[in-house]
Amino acid sequence: MTTSSDKTVTAVAHTNIALIKYWGKQNPELIIPYTGSLSLTLDQFYTQTSVTFNANLDKDQITIDGQPVTGKSGQRVHNFLSIVRQESGIDLNAQVKSTNHVPTAAGLASSASAFAALAAAASKAAGMNLSLTDLSRLARRGSGSACRSIFGGFVEWRKGSDDTNSYAIPVETTHLNDIRIVALTIEKHQKPISSREGMALSVTTSPYYPTWVKVVEADLENIKAAIQDDDFTRFGTISELNAMRMHALTLSADPDFLYFNGDTLTAMNEVKRLRHSGIECYYTIDAGPNIKVICQQANVQTITDTFSNLFGPTKVTVAKPGPGVKYL
């Protein structure tokens, strides 16, 4: 058992936007999903986290954006640190200082960048030297989507069946490299139903859940083929369809719920209007009201002008493919 380590390790991880969504756990304890998923890591949104294990601490001390974290969010980090303690054999409490360069819990995947950065910083501070695959497996235990933020660019999470074989891998490609995600930060506040609660309710109560599982496997194969064929139209079409299929699982849950607000619908209609006028773009939406417009570099200006006029320029962020996890 290790009893001393004062080394502070800092890691940065970027968020990712799922094009084929993860929405349901077959094993909630280990976070093994019912389906595979596929995402793009984004350069504009990230989390930076520092971890120090210290013999002088009588409990884990966690801050996000300078504020002490307690309640459910604190427990989640504490549970994750306990996994790191168990796997590394270190027996110390930790100080965790995290800064989100992304709105927290608003459907912009703060849990993905947060737990990818925490996995990297905590495992290294505890003296572990994990491969990227093992880092992805560890990040998955904090938040499923975090396993994909270990890598940059397009990333596939292979669902696997247990802790050893459920992890993300980078999609090796030079295709679709002019892809851009225009993120519309319509609402920065915390959503009322977390991704974790929302997907659990969908799994247990939506009569369409078994169909979702079948459909996602096909969507995943089709989007990978679209990437390999450098086929943006097919890529965008599948992404938009898959996102709507996921949200149909919230509408069909009992009790039903919905992550969209009025501005979400306005933005969805605007994307369709632009598309029909010859500006090729598609939308995807995670568990929150914010929209990500999927487009190519050539149309970025028209799309940002359109949405800046609608919602104001401060709500519009243009993201490119971003990098994998890094140590500072």
Ligand code: ADP
């Ligand atoms: P999101 O769409 O932002 O990923 P989730 O409901 O999936 O929303 O996750 C949000 C939760 O992730 C927060 O309530 C908090 O528990 C956790 N989280 C977000 N950022 C951090 C951070 N920097 N460090 C630790 N936990 C975080």
Ligand code: DP6
């Ligand atoms: C809609 O990874 O946030 O963004 O594993 O419970 O932490 P937990 O959930 P989380 O769920 C992400 C849901 C999604 C789709 C996706 O990112 O694939």
Ligand code: CO
């Ligand atoms: Co999340």
